[in-house]
Amino acid sequence: MLLSGGIDSTTALASVIRKTGLTEALFLAFGQPAELEEAKAARAVSKHYGVSLREVQIPGQTFTAGEIRGRNAFLIHLGLLLCPSEPAIIVIGIHAGTSYRDCSPEFIELMRRSMEFHSEGAIAVIAPFVNWSKGDVFAYARELDAPVRLTYSCELGGSKPCGSCLSCRDRELLFARAE
Numbered sequence: 001m002l003l004s005g006g007i008d009s010t011t012a013l014a015s016v017i018r019k020t021g022l023t024e025a026l027f028l029a030f031g032q033p034a035e036l037e038e039a040k041a042a043r044a045v046s047k048h049y050g051v052s053l054r055e056v057q058i059p060g061q062t063f064t065a066g067e068i069r070g071r072n073a074f075l076i077h078l079g080l081l082l083c084p085s086e087p088a089i090i091v092i093g094i095h096a097g098t099s100y101r102d103c104s105p106e107f108i109e110l111m112r113r114s115m116e117f118h119s120e121g122a123i124a125v126i127a128p129f130v131n132w133s134k135g136d137v138f139a140y141a142r143e144l145d146a147p148v149r150l151t152y153s154c155e156l157g158g159s160k161p162c163g164s165c166l167s168c169r170d171r172e173l174l175f176a177r178a179e
Contacts, residue, residue, distance in 0.1 A: 001013050001016055001023045001024065001025045001026065001051075001090075001091045002025075002026055002028075002075050002076070002079055002090065002091065002092045002093070003025040003026065003027050003042045003045065003046065003053065004027070004038055004042065004093075005027065005037070005038035005039065005040070005041030005042035005044075005045065005151060005152050006038070006041070006093070006151050006152065006153050006167075007134075007137065007138060007141060007146075007148050007151045007153060007171070007174070008093035008094065008095055008129060008134075008137050009092070009093035010041075010045050010093075010141065010146050010147065010148060010150070010151050011093060011129070011137050011138075011140055011141040011144065011146050011148075012091050012092070012093035012128060012129065013025060013045065013049060013051070013091075013093075013146075014049070014141065014144040014145075014146035015128060015140070015144060016091055017049055017051070018144060023049075023051050023091075024051060024052050024053075024054065024084070025042065025045075025046050025051050025052065025053045025054070026053075026054050026056065026075075026078070026079055026082065027039055027042040027043075027053055027054070027055045027056070028055075028056050028057075028058070028074075028075060028078060029055065029056070029057045029058070030057075030058040030061055030063075030071075030074075031058065031059075031060070031061030031062045031063050032063050032068065032071075032157070033063065033064065033065050033155060033156055033157035034152065034154055034155060034156065034157030035157065036157065037152045037154065037157055037158075037159065038152050038157075039055065040152065041150055041151050041152035042055075044147075044150040045147060045150050045151065048147045048150060054082065056078065056082070065155035065156050065157075065165060066155060067099075067100055070102070071102065072092060072094060072100075072102035072103070072107065072111075073102060073107075073110075073111065075092065076090055076092060076111045076114075076115075076125055077114070079125075080114075080115060080118055080119065080123055083119075083123055086119065086122035086123060087122045087123065087124075088122070088123045088124075089123070089124045089125070089126055090115070090123065090124070090125045090126070091125075091126055091127075091128070092125065092126075092127050093127070093128075093129060093137070094107075094108075094127050094129065094130055095129040095130065095132050095133065095134055095136070095137050096129075096130060096131050096132060096133055097133045097134055103130070104130070105130055105131065108125065108126075108127045108130050111125045112124065112125055134170055134174065135174065135177075138174045138178070142178060153167040153168065153170070153171045154167055154168050155167045155168075
């Protein structure tokens, strides 16, 4: 389970646990602006569910807020590289409604083929929300009683969310509609 500490990956984790009861989570700190707060959220969510969290750091990189090209492909392939056993399924919590190419059904099909190629079919990748809106994911999170209040979604990465980036505005809107 690729766990960023955000609502989408937390909901995917809740869903996997509900359906299988088995999982291991992976968090990657690779120089993203929010890595410290995302790591705290991933730890809190993992603790909430009692799942082991493997944290990997790639030092020396620095990225700015916004899209990080290739991020999801890198995460999925890191999951493949670190997969402790076979057969296995790598789960990523991407959703529809973004302009990011790595949040699309076409991207998931490319990653599926890559996993098939590299593992001779022993490792698969799934993105259960790839055709869902952010609102659909949030509604499902509430249905699962996922700990969305433990998540972090600010792209700038301050100890308090900035309130102005796209992720913060989406989060505020989702929570306002839910209350």
